[in-house]
Structures are given as C-alpha cells and as structure tokens.
Amino acid sequence: MNGFFDIPSDLQHSWPGLIGLHVREALLPVAAGLLLALPLAQLCVRLRWLYAPVLGVTTVLYAIPSLAFFVVLIDYTGQTELTVMIPLAVYSLVVLVPAIVDAVRSVPQETLAAATAMGFGPVRRYLQVQLPIAAPAVIAGLRVATASSISLVSVGALIGNQGALGNLLAAAQKYDRPELAVNSVLTTAALAILCDALLVLLRRVLTPWMPRGSGGGPRAAAAASQRPEAEVAAR
Amino acid sequence: MxxxxxxxxxxxxxxxxxxxxxxxxxxxxxxxxxxxxxxxxxxxxxxxxxxxxxxxxxxxxxxxxxxxxxxxxxxxxxxxxxxxxxxxxxxxxxxxxxxxxxxxxxxxxxxxxxxxxxxxxxxxxxxxxxxxxxxxxxxxxxxxxxxxxxxxxxxxxxxxxxxxxxxxxxxxxxxxxxxxxxxxxxxxxxxxxxxxxxxxxxxxxxxxxxxxxxxxxxxxxxxxxxxxxxxxxxxxxxxxRGIRRLSFFSSAALELTVDPVITADADAGRIAASGTPHLLVTDADGRPLGWAERREAAAGPVDTERLLPHGRPFVPGTDSLRAALDCAVLSPTGWAVAVDGTGRVTGVVSQATIAEAIRTAHTQSRAEAARQAGETGEPRDADAADRADKAEVAP
Amino acid sequence: MNVLTFVDAFFSDSAHWHGYDGIPQRLLEHVQYTLLALALAAAIGLPAGLLTGHTGRGGNAIAFIATAARALPSFGLLVLIVVTLGFGLLPVMIPLVVLAVPPILVTTYEAVRSVDPAPVDAARGMGMHESRILFQVELPVALPLILSGLRSAAIQIVSTATIAAYVSLGGLGRYIVDGLYQRDYEKVVGGATLVALLALATIAVFWAAGRLAVSPGVRRHRT
Structure with a gap:
C-alpha cells in the first residue's frame, strides 16, 4: 500500500502529529467528564430523589447523535476543537455518572456500617472505602467512555477538519486514496485498544484484591454503565 | 418405590x-x-x-x-x-x-x-x-x-x-x-x-x-x-438427642392423678384429703387457674389472685412424653397439668411419674426392636420401626 | 441570532416540506435505513445471543467481539467501506449492521446469562424442554435488557446513518452535510434538530415496547 503514511499537506499534520491531536481531543473530554461526574454522582448517591431525573436527562442527551450535537455548537464555539470536545465530555459524563452511582451504591451496607462503626467520617469513608470498592466499575465506565470518545473524534472531520485522524477519511475521499481511510480506521482502532489495555492495567494496579481477569468481561462494563457498553462505540 | x-x-x-x-x-x-x-x-x-x-x-x-x-x-x-x-x-x-x-x-x-x-x-x-x-x-x-x-x-x-x-x-x-x-x-x-x-x-x-x-x-x-x-x-x-427422642413416645400411658386438683370454692376437708404440698386450682368449668400452697389453702377460701402460674398444659395422647416432661420441668411445682382437647383439667402428673414412664417406654422400645430383629433377621424395616416408635405422636 | 431562530426559520420555510429533499421524504428515508439495518442486525445478533446465553458457551468470544466493536470507529468504517466498495445502499448497510450487531449480541447474551438460575432449574426439574425454557422462562425475564440492547443498536444506527449522508446517502443527515457545504446554517441546525428528535422518538418507541411486551411481574421485580 503505497503512500500509506503519506499524509496530504492540507491536513497540516504528520501522522504522529494527527495521533497526538486525536489523543488530546479524545482524552481531555473524558478527563473533564470524570471530574464533573464524581461530585455529581456523589450528589445523586446522597439525594436519592435526584438520581431518577439525572438518569432521564442523561439518557436523552446520550441519544443525540454527535453530528447534530457538533453543528449546534458551531454557533457558539465556531469550527474549533472545543466544538468537538464539549459533546464528547457530555457523553463521558453521561456514561460515568450512572456507572459511579451504581458502583458506590452497590458497596454492601455491612461494609459501610463496619466502616462507620470503626469511626470513619463520611468523607474518609467515601474516599477510603466506597471509592476503592467502586473503582472497578468506575474504570469499566471509563473504558466505555474512552473508546466512544476516540471513535467520535473522527466525526469532527465533518465540521471543518476538526477530526484529527478522522480528517484522513475526508482526504481519502477527496484525493481518492482508500489507503488513507485504512490508515485512519486502523490507527484509531489501535489507539482505542491501547487505551483500553492501559485502563485494564490501571484497574489491576488500583485493585490488587480483585482476581485477575475478572471485571474485564462485557458483564462488568454492562453492569457499570447500566446500559449496553457498545452503545457509544459509534455515532 | x-x-x-x-x-x-x-x-x-x-x-x-x-x-x-x-x-x-x-x-x-x-x-x-x-x-x-x-x-x-x-x-x-x-x-x-x-x-x-x-x-x-x-x-x-x-x-x-x-x-x-x-x-x-x-x-x-x-x-x-x-x-x-x-x-x-x-x-x-x-x-x-x-x-x-x-x-x-x-x-x-x-x-x-x-x-x-x-x-x-x-x-x-x-x-x-x-x-x-x-x-x-x-x-x-x-x-x-x-x-x-x-x-x-x-x-x-x-x-x-x-x-x-x-x-x-x-x-x-x-x-x-x-x-x-x-x-x-x-x-x-x-x-x-x-x-x-x-x-x-x-x-x-x-x-x-x-x-x-x-x-x-x-x-x-x-x-x-x-x-x-x-x-x-x-x-x-x-x-x-435423649430429650428429643421423647418426642416419639406417647404421653397416653401416663398415670394422672386428680387428688391435688380442687375448685376455687373447695371445702377444707377436700383440701386436707390431698397428700401433696401444692394444689391445682380450677374454675367451676374445670379450667386451670394456678397452683396454691396447701397450707394457705387449708387456712381459708382460696385467693385466686395469689396463685402460682400453672404453666403450659399438655394433652395426653396428643402430646408426646417430651411435651409432658417440658410442662413438668417448667412448672413451679414440678407437676405437669394435663388437659383434654377443650382445655379442661384431666389431672396432674409429677416429674417422678414421667421419669418412670420414660423408663417403661425405653424398655418397650428395646423389646420391640429385638422382636423385629428376630423376625426379619436384619435391622428393622422402616414401616415397622415407625409403628413402634412414632406411636401416633406428632413430634 | 441563536439556534432557536434557525430552527424556527427552517421549519417555517414551506420549501422544506415538499419534494425529494423535503422533510417527510428525508425522514422516511432515515427511518427506512434504520429499520432495515436494525432488522438485519437483530436477525444475526438475537439468535446468536440467545443461544450463547442459554448454553453459557462462547462467553470469551462475546467478550472479544464486545472489545473489538468498541474499538472500531463507526465513521471511519463507513467511509472505508464506501471508498472501497463504492456508493449505494448495500455498502452503507454493511457498516451499519456491523456496528449494530455487537450491542444486540452482547446484551442479549448478558441478559440471558443474568436470569436467576433458580426458576431455570425449577423449569428443567419439572420436565420443560430446553427450547421452552429459553423462550418461556429466560426470554421473558431477559426481555427488558434485550430491548435495551436493541434500543442502543437503533440509536447507534440513527446516529451513523446521519453521518452516512457524507458518503451520499439520503436521510436527515443530508441537511447537515449539505448545509455545511452550502454554508446554510439554518439547514444544518434544522437537520440536527430533526435527527435529535428522531433519536428521542426511538427511545420513546422502545419505552412503549417495553411497557407492552414486558410482564408486570418482571417490570416491578426490577425496580
């Protein structure tokens, strides 16, 4: 496949440059989503009545296709990276909140009672007991959000070359060079698999008490997000 | 099968x-x-x-x-x-x-x-x-x-x-x-x-x-x-398990006595005739009210407010020896109260009498087991053993 | 100017309500693509998921498919298939189906696996045939989760079919893609609104399907 890495100059980036851009555009929103999701989830755990409406709103937000989301934002943020990253952060938030709420709630009552009886305050109990026990489910949620984010950045190509590796797809059509599309798909998929592997590794480091190999299957992810994990794989 | x-x-x-x-x-x-x-x-x-x-x-x-x-x-x-x-x-x-x-x-x-x-x-x-x-x-x-x-x-x-x-x-x-x-x-x-x-x-x-x-x-x-x-x-x-086994012996054969059973308005002569230190007082209908000390009862009319509790009674024939023994052990006087199906007192029985009945039941059970073994030449068959031991008693 | 004025302008322009590029026509196209792709994906994913879920075999293969499906970029796959196979309904259906099968397959498998084993044991013990156990004991209980898998797949197809306008497919995505090219922002926002509404309608349809098809005993049991 000739010219596989021969990136057209109008993309203004080398192949590694596109990868770096893609990583940034995909992972910053996930990080932002996580930072927002933690307090929001804790609020939902404390105020039980809040969870149902939050779940309703997230389900609706989640259903809105990324392209529709992007173009509505153009009016406010222009054809920039931010226009791509804001919806991705929202999707991440939407995946992570139920994952964290369900995980924190699923910590057995006896465990919490034991912690309280030992004199843990609410903050310490949250940080040292609830969050670590919920960690596998939170990471399962992160895996779904990260994979989705990496896949969706490419759609940014449609709103004026904001798609990083996705811009290769536009170039493939424009210059009739299918190998660029192959490059885009393979690189994006490889990136997603790599990030997924890193998250699995992170889980093993964070939760040495869990048996190896568990929590990695589809069940953990499905349980974590309360919705089928593959829903976000594509938009 | x-x-x-x-x-x-x-x-x-x-x-x-x-x-x-x-x-x-x-x-x-x-x-x-x-x-x-x-x-x-x-x-x-x-x-x-x-x-x-x-x-x-x-x-x-x-x-x-x-x-x-x-x-x-x-x-x-x-x-x-x-x-x-x-x-x-x-x-x-x-x-x-x-x-x-x-x-x-x-x-x-x-x-x-x-x-x-x-x-x-x-x-x-x-x-x-x-x-x-x-x-x-x-x-x-x-x-x-x-x-x-x-x-x-x-x-x-x-x-x-x-x-x-x-x-x-x-x-x-x-x-x-x-x-x-x-x-x-x-x-x-x-x-x-x-x-x-x-x-x-x-x-x-x-x-x-x-x-x-x-x-x-x-x-x-x-x-x-x-x-x-x-x-x-x-x-x-x-x-x-010894106690639990008593569940399988009937209380039907227990010898009850009515000597210590008096009604609340019994006369002194009737009280004096009984040879036990305690008397079971019943109402006019024959239902148990409680135990009275014989000395106190003999002194005058029975004060039904000051009786000792009679405890849970048993029904001879329906309840097992275990139930009878339990009643006797829990009774403040050591005597178990027997009643009929409608709750009227049919008599009382002492721990000693129950103990005697237990010994008799064990002896009969062993004899029955030996007879069974002799007949069949092997350990007892389930139905026969059931007849011998369960004796129509609900455990 | 804000988004709402664009939306208002788009929907009040009567030109948008007629002809091959009219809203009814585009909406119909979008719904047709979605139903066709969903039917094909369900025809593959449901039987496979029910069978693997019932027997408990193939869990590793399912986990692998799930991971792989998450890693596949839908837009990339769409463009790749179109640039290699050319335009047309069939080449576009391929990525849509490929992307919709995994959520159906994985959730169906998980749904059947997570059915309480006690009633299944009871059913087997009372002499129920395996097929009957699957369809009369496991399926009714697994149905809410299976429907959620189908809903995910449907929403995903609605989304991806929007992007498919980029490779010359019809449907609601046309307004967005054409609008972007023509710098007609009114059209872009109108299209985006329609797609979002269709996605919400999809959720509503599945919610209604759940109310109709799921036994009250199962529905109340879960909450």
Missing part, C-alpha cells in the same frame, strides 16, 4: 459427590436426606430426576431403570420444589402453578381450575391468584412452589431444601403444612435438608450422609436418636 443401587457420582475434576450409595425409598412416605454441606444430598436428589446423571450405578423407579424413560416424561412425573421456590417472575401465581398441566396439554380452563384448587390446598388465599411472585412473602412463595410441584398430581415429590430460606416461625408453619398435606395426599417424598431437627420432624425415614457422599445411617428418626450408628451421626444429632 425408588431404589438407588450403589450409585456413584464422580466429577471430571475427580471430586466424588456421591459414593456407592444404596437406598430404598418406600412409597407414600417422607424420606429425608440430611447431612453437612458437601455430603452429596442434593446431588443424590437431582439424580432421581436426572438433573444429574450418575457415573455408576442405577436408579429404579417402580422397578424400571429411570435411564429408560424419556427425561422430560420422567421429570413431569415428579414434582420438584427448590429453595426460594424458583417461581417464574413474569407469570401470575395461578399461571405458575398451572405450568406443568399446561405442558401436559391440559386446557387453559382445566389447568387454572386445578391451580385454584391447589392454592386452597396449600393454604393460599385465592385473592393471590392474579398477583405476581414479587408481591408475595417468602413463605407464600414457597407454598406456591409446593402447589406448582403438585399441580399434575405426580406420585413423587422431590424437595431440595425447600424451607431453608424462610424464618423459623414461617418454616415451622410450612413443615406442619407439609405433614398435613402428606396425610391427605400420600406422596412419595424425597426431602433434602441440612437441618437435623427438620429431618427428625418430617422424616418417616432419615438418611444421614457424611462428606464425600457416603451413607452414615438410614433409619427412622426415633431409631436415629436412640441408636446413632457412629460418632459422626451422634455429633450431627447434637447434644440433647
């Missing part, structure tokens, strides 16, 4: 769940398989309806190898009740119960009518028919489980720890209900439990299994209590 003939279940990893087990399960009786976890009792039960296939050995149902019958037909001829009932949460109670009749091709109307009949039989309010399982309590769900198993009137009922998940009060109710149902229906019941008290209460015959799936003892409950085969069975039965 179900005949389990040197059956072994060995799993691919080498674990032996059941080891050369042989049992004869008589018709129209409750056979309980009991033992600690890992003793293969559930595996044995599940081999009877071929939920588990034995590695070696055969199981005969009415003389026919169960392997020769189509597995679904075999299972449909046996009711199956499990822990937590295993109800179908998407079906109403009446449809849950009608499952097997529907499978057997009965019409919808007929199946539902049968289900309604069974609900009544197991003590479920017909108002529950259209409810879903989540709307029922654990005890009610278990009753539905039993009704569902009985729906197609199978001759055999397999019950796998059916009452383990409910609280003790509900469990006792379910056990009593099962005994009552069995009196009416006369099914061949195989019942698995880890609770030895449940086994003794329900079992016509009890098979005690030990770890590794070997049979430790197979005997009627009374014999189990009087003559445990070895240390394992003795340990498993627990410390107070």
């Amino acid at each position: 179900i005949r389990i003939d040197s059956v072994t279940k060995r799993y691919p990893d080498g674990t032996v769940a059941v080891d050369r087990l042989s049992l004869e399960i008589p018709d129209r009786s409750i056979t309980v398989l009991v033992g600690p976890s890992g003793c293969g009792k559930t595996t044995t039960l599940r081999m009877i309806n071929r939920m588990v296939e034995p590695t070696e050995g055969t199981i005969l149902l009415d003389g026919q190898d169960i392997q020769r019958r189509p597995v679904t037909a075999l299972r449909r001829s046996m009711g199956y009740v499990i822990q937590n009932a295993g109800l179908f949460q998407h079906r109403t109670i009446v449809d849950n119960i009608a499952t097997v009749p529907r499978m057997l091709g009965w019409g919808k109307q007929k199946s539902r009518a049968r289900a309604a009949e069974l609900m009544e039989r197991v003590g479920l309010d017909s108002a529950l028919a259209k409810r879903y399982p989540y709307q029922l309590s654990g005890g009610q769900q278990q009753r539905v489980g039993v009704a569902r198993a009985l729906a197609a009137d199978p001759p055999v009922l397999l019950m796998d720890e059916p009452f383990s998940a409910v609280d003790p009060v509900v469990r006792k109710g379910l056990q009593d209900e099962l005994l009552r149902l069995q009196d009416e229906l006369g099914k061949t019941i195989v019942f698995v439990t880890h609770d030895i008290d449940e086994a003794i209460k329900l079992g016509t015959t009890v098979a005690v299994l030990r770890e590794g799936g070997r049979l430790a003892q197979y005997a009627p409950p009374a014999e189990l209590l009087s003559a445990p085969a070895d240390g394992f069975v003795e340990d498993f039965l627990g410390a107070d």
Whole structure:
C-alpha cells in the first residue's frame, strides 16, 4: 500500500502529529467528564430523589447523535476543537455518572456500617472505602467512555477538519486514496485498544484484591454503565 | 418405590459427590436426606430426576431403570420444589402453578381450575391468584412452589431444601403444612435438608450422609436418636438427642392423678384429703387457674389472685412424653397439668411419674426392636420401626 | 441570532416540506435505513445471543467481539467501506449492521446469562424442554435488557446513518452535510434538530415496547 503514511499537506499534520491531536481531543473530554461526574454522582448517591431525573436527562442527551450535537455548537464555539470536545465530555459524563452511582451504591451496607462503626467520617469513608470498592466499575465506565470518545473524534472531520485522524477519511475521499481511510480506521482502532489495555492495567494496579481477569468481561462494563457498553462505540 | 443401587457420582475434576450409595425409598412416605454441606444430598436428589446423571450405578423407579424413560416424561412425573421456590417472575401465581398441566396439554380452563384448587390446598388465599411472585412473602412463595410441584398430581415429590430460606416461625408453619398435606395426599417424598431437627420432624425415614457422599445411617428418626450408628451421626444429632427422642413416645400411658386438683370454692376437708404440698386450682368449668400452697389453702377460701402460674398444659395422647416432661420441668411445682382437647383439667402428673414412664417406654422400645430383629433377621424395616416408635405422636 | 431562530426559520420555510429533499421524504428515508439495518442486525445478533446465553458457551468470544466493536470507529468504517466498495445502499448497510450487531449480541447474551438460575432449574426439574425454557422462562425475564440492547443498536444506527449522508446517502443527515457545504446554517441546525428528535422518538418507541411486551411481574421485580 503505497503512500500509506503519506499524509496530504492540507491536513497540516504528520501522522504522529494527527495521533497526538486525536489523543488530546479524545482524552481531555473524558478527563473533564470524570471530574464533573464524581461530585455529581456523589450528589445523586446522597439525594436519592435526584438520581431518577439525572438518569432521564442523561439518557436523552446520550441519544443525540454527535453530528447534530457538533453543528449546534458551531454557533457558539465556531469550527474549533472545543466544538468537538464539549459533546464528547457530555457523553463521558453521561456514561460515568450512572456507572459511579451504581458502583458506590452497590458497596454492601455491612461494609459501610463496619466502616462507620470503626469511626470513619463520611468523607474518609467515601474516599477510603466506597471509592476503592467502586473503582472497578468506575474504570469499566471509563473504558466505555474512552473508546466512544476516540471513535467520535473522527466525526469532527465533518465540521471543518476538526477530526484529527478522522480528517484522513475526508482526504481519502477527496484525493481518492482508500489507503488513507485504512490508515485512519486502523490507527484509531489501535489507539482505542491501547487505551483500553492501559485502563485494564490501571484497574489491576488500583485493585490488587480483585482476581485477575475478572471485571474485564462485557458483564462488568454492562453492569457499570447500566446500559449496553457498545452503545457509544459509534455515532 | 425408588431404589438407588450403589450409585456413584464422580466429577471430571475427580471430586466424588456421591459414593456407592444404596437406598430404598418406600412409597407414600417422607424420606429425608440430611447431612453437612458437601455430603452429596442434593446431588443424590437431582439424580432421581436426572438433573444429574450418575457415573455408576442405577436408579429404579417402580422397578424400571429411570435411564429408560424419556427425561422430560420422567421429570413431569415428579414434582420438584427448590429453595426460594424458583417461581417464574413474569407469570401470575395461578399461571405458575398451572405450568406443568399446561405442558401436559391440559386446557387453559382445566389447568387454572386445578391451580385454584391447589392454592386452597396449600393454604393460599385465592385473592393471590392474579398477583405476581414479587408481591408475595417468602413463605407464600414457597407454598406456591409446593402447589406448582403438585399441580399434575405426580406420585413423587422431590424437595431440595425447600424451607431453608424462610424464618423459623414461617418454616415451622410450612413443615406442619407439609405433614398435613402428606396425610391427605400420600406422596412419595424425597426431602433434602441440612437441618437435623427438620429431618427428625418430617422424616418417616432419615438418611444421614457424611462428606464425600457416603451413607452414615438410614433409619427412622426415633431409631436415629436412640441408636446413632457412629460418632459422626451422634455429633450431627447434637447434644440433647435423649430429650428429643421423647418426642416419639406417647404421653397416653401416663398415670394422672386428680387428688391435688380442687375448685376455687373447695371445702377444707377436700383440701386436707390431698397428700401433696401444692394444689391445682380450677374454675367451676374445670379450667386451670394456678397452683396454691396447701397450707394457705387449708387456712381459708382460696385467693385466686395469689396463685402460682400453672404453666403450659399438655394433652395426653396428643402430646408426646417430651411435651409432658417440658410442662413438668417448667412448672413451679414440678407437676405437669394435663388437659383434654377443650382445655379442661384431666389431672396432674409429677416429674417422678414421667421419669418412670420414660423408663417403661425405653424398655418397650428395646423389646420391640429385638422382636423385629428376630423376625426379619436384619435391622428393622422402616414401616415397622415407625409403628413402634412414632406411636401416633406428632413430634 | 441563536439556534432557536434557525430552527424556527427552517421549519417555517414551506420549501422544506415538499419534494425529494423535503422533510417527510428525508425522514422516511432515515427511518427506512434504520429499520432495515436494525432488522438485519437483530436477525444475526438475537439468535446468536440467545443461544450463547442459554448454553453459557462462547462467553470469551462475546467478550472479544464486545472489545473489538468498541474499538472500531463507526465513521471511519463507513467511509472505508464506501471508498472501497463504492456508493449505494448495500455498502452503507454493511457498516451499519456491523456496528449494530455487537450491542444486540452482547446484551442479549448478558441478559440471558443474568436470569436467576433458580426458576431455570425449577423449569428443567419439572420436565420443560430446553427450547421452552429459553423462550418461556429466560426470554421473558431477559426481555427488558434485550430491548435495551436493541434500543442502543437503533440509536447507534440513527446516529451513523446521519453521518452516512457524507458518503451520499439520503436521510436527515443530508441537511447537515449539505448545509455545511452550502454554508446554510439554518439547514444544518434544522437537520440536527430533526435527527435529535428522531433519536428521542426511538427511545420513546422502545419505552412503549417495553411497557407492552414486558410482564408486570418482571417490570416491578426490577425496580
């Protein structure tokens, strides 16, 4: 496949440059989503009545296709990276909140009672007991959000070359060079698999008490997000 | 009759769940398989309806190898009740119960009518028919489980720890209900439990299994209590098996006395005639009020406000020697109060008299056992032992 | 100027309500693509998921498919297939189906696996045939989760079919893609609104399907 890495100059980036851009555009929103999701989830755990409406709103937000989301934002943020990253952060938030709420709630009552009886305050109990026990489910949620984010950045190509590796797809059509599309798909998929592997590794480091190999299957992810994990794989 | 003939279940990893087990399960009786976890009792039960296939050995149902019958037909001829009932949460109670009749091709109307009949039989309010399982309590769900198993009137009922998940009060109710149902229906019941008290209460015959799936003892409950085969069975039965064995002796033969029984308005001469330090005072109707000191009673009219409590009375013939002894032990005077079915005092009996009755009952039981052994030339057959020991007494 | 004025302008322009580029026509196209792709994906994913879920075999393969499906970029796959196979309904259907099968397959498998084993044991013990156990005991209980898998797949197809306008497919995405090229922002926002509404309608349809098809005993049991 000739010219596989021969990136057209109008993309203004080398192949590694596109990868770096893609990583940034995909992972910053996930990080932002996580930072927002933690307090929001804790609020939902404390105020039980809040969870149902939050779940309703997230389900609706989640259903809105990324392209529709992007173009509505153009009016406010222009054809920039931010226009791509804001919806991705929202999707991440939407995946992570139920994952964290369900995980924190699923910590057995006896465990919490034991912690309280030992004199843990609410903050310490949250940080040292609830969050670590919920960690596998939170990471399962992160895996779904990260994979989705990496896949969706490419759609940014449609709103004026904001798609990083996705811009290769536009170039493939424009210059009739299918190998660029192959490059885009393979690189994006490889990136997603790599990030997924890193998250699995992170889980093993964070939760040495869990048996190896568990929590990695589809069940953990499905349980974590309360919705089928593959829903976000594509938009 | 179900005949389990040197059956072994060995799993691919080498674990032996059941080891050369042989049992004869008589018709129209409750056979309980009991033992600690890992003793293969559930595996044995599940081999009877071929939920588990034995590695070696055969199981005969009415003389026919169960392997020769189509597995679904075999299972449909046996009711199956499990822990937590295993109800179908998407079906109403009446449809849950009608499952097997529907499978057997009965019409919808007929199946539902049968289900309604069974609900009544197991003590479920017909108002529950259209409810879903989540709307029922654990005890009610278990009753539905039993009704569902009985729906197609199978001759055999397999019950796998059916009452383990409910609280003790509900469990006792379910056990009593099962005994009552069995009196009416006369099914061949195989019942698995880890609770030895449940086994003794329900079992016509009890098979005690030990770890590794070997049979430790197979005997009627009374014999189990009087003559445990070895240390394992003795340990498993627990410390107070002597007391528990008294459940199988009738209190009918107890000699009651009415000498210390007086009415509240009895005259001094009547009081003086009794030779005991305490007197049981009854009302004019013959119902017990409490115990009075003879010295005080003789001094004047009995003050019914100052009587000692009479404790729970027993009903001779209906209650066992254990119940009588319990009444005597709990009574402040050491005397047990006997009443008839309507609660009128028929007499009182002392601990010493009860102890004498216990000795007599043991002697008779041994003599009966020896006679049985002499007749058959082998350990006693289940039905005979049952007649000898159970003596019409509800444990 | 804000988004709402664009939306208002788009929907009040009567030209947008007629002809091959009218809203009814585009909406119909979008719904047709979605139904066709969903039907094909369900025809593959449902039987496979029910079978693997019932037997419990193939869990590793399912986990692998799930991971792989997450890693596949939908837009990339769409463009790749179109640039290699050319335009047309069939080449576009391939990525849509490929992307919709995994959520159906994985959730169906998980749904059947997570059914309480006690009623299944009871059903087997009372002599129910395996097929009957699957369809009359496991399926009714697994149905809410299976429907959620189908809903995910449907939403995903609605989304991806929007992007498919980029490779010359019809449907609601046309307004967005054409609008972007023509710098007609009114059209872009109008299209985006329609797609979002269709996605919400999809959720509503599945919610209604759940109310109709799931036994009250199961529905109440879960909450």
